[in-house]
Amino acid sequence: MPADIDIVIVNWNAGDMLRDCVQSALDTGNDLLSKIIIVDNGSTDQSLDRLPEDARIVVVRTGENLGFGRACNRGAALGSSRFLLFLNPDTRLYPTTLADVCSFMDSAAAQRVGVCGIRLIEDGGAIQQHTTQYPGPLNIYRVDSFRTPFDHKSDRNVAHVIGAFYFIRRDVFTRVNGFDERFFVYFEDLDISRRVTQAGWTIFYLSTASSYHKGGGTSDSIKARRLFYSLTSRLQYAQKHFSTAGYLTVLAMTLTVEPAMRLVRALANRSGAEAQETIGAYRLLLGPEGPFRSRRRH
Template sequence: MAAAGQDNSPAAHGQAVDVVIVNWNAGDQLATCLQSLARFGDGLIRSVVVVDNGSTDGSADFEVPGLSLRIIRAGENLGFGRACNLGAADAAAPLLLFLNPDAAVLPDALSRAVAFMATPEADDIGVLGIQLIDEDGDVHHHSTDRASPRTMFTHAQRAVRFDHLHSREVDHVIGAFYLIRTELFRSLGGFDERFFVYLEDVDLSARVQDAGWRVHYLAEARAFHRGGGTSDQVKAKRLFYALRSRVLYGFKHFSFASAVAVTAATLLAEPGLRLGRAVMRRSMREVHETLGAYGRLYRDLPAILRAARRGRP
């Protein structure tokens, strides 16, 4: 029996989690996400920080009973990595969870994830992802192998070919539920803010491994994830940022020759393939989105390459 005044909660024994959520017009999805944390936090959550990237839908204008919630209003879209770093600046718990607003934790998800990270077998695990399911209960196959010049072009190329029903070591788990040791996150400098959105989590996982830590997928803990999220609202911009991040990642992690090859394929071969596919589908909207994304990519290429050079060893 606990002594009077003694706190035997998990958080009191060094198992607390700080949660960071980046919001951009997530609507009711954010409310559902936060309510899931309040309901299934299992006494583990020290704080929840929502970084609002200039939302205009009022999605960040509320409070959730039972949560130590702080909302940082950026006033503009800072991008995902920069917003995550801002939200994590005051993290004091041993573990830091980056959670998408279109995700929601399910019962025992946090307690199982945190308990696993406290086991001896997890001593050298720096990042943990868990099983993600959709509205139909189907399991997302979201873990990926480390990106290479041959697999940079789609998530499907990097996907790990297993059923995601069993736990195992992987190279990367997507940022929808990304649990990382806080001191490790800080020692690596957080997310690389040159990645406005896309591949910033892939880059961080690669750096985690390069620093001698492992990335693990835990099937015994589950969360809901809608997928797509608010990026569905701006498909042309989404494509532009995905292409931009690909170029940045290539010059940061590949040899110079391989990075040039990836960039050349992105700039010269892929546009024709995408436009051809759009024409075959008779989708003028997709044609306009593709032209808009690549037009911006070509215009911004000098600045992108300057940013990429800053990341080379």
């Protein structure tokens, strides 16, 4: 089979996880792998210095944090293979991962499949329940409330697969104009899945292919800002995809009920850190960086 896959990895201080992820792709890509394009969003941890040497690795140093979707689009533009794999640095591919997915996507059964996700294995061997339905104004607040209710041990069409391993046909990615760069991080994968299905393609969960996924990503150390990004992207998603009434419902809940509940929970847990994270996130949300000021992040 020809070199049909370009892998795009967005790195932000991923440490040794980036090296391990890239090495696993090199070890398992065989003739399928064309390029591994690493878009580095201004890392300061020397994670790029630990990469293996291979002619297929392309490194883009942005010098700043562009956000996930914008970085993915930049990386995708540097390749030309039929398939794109957007891969988190906290993943590791198994020996047959790429071959299994590529074989399925080239099969007659997958002619209308635009995006494929796979079984993701956590530490300890648990299968991540990562596919979701599309949320509405009343259940967008917690991913558990709109997660697809099945054990992830069988194949099926789904509404959305997590962006940690997001395998998409390049022509489909081009047709839907890639990721919406208004989402700095979070909800950008849910948004593109929605646009893929609106364009007439299906999204498939392939249980017979698998890889490791740590989960939690590389933002564990900046919880207040991570919450801020999540709240902002949620509001952006609601404004883009819900009715005016639906968006206003999400806005009201986000600004009133949610912070109160988070602070009550922090008090019940006797966690000053949790309270500070909530207060810090909402200060950012209502401040100059937030979605309510004219100076928005793009």
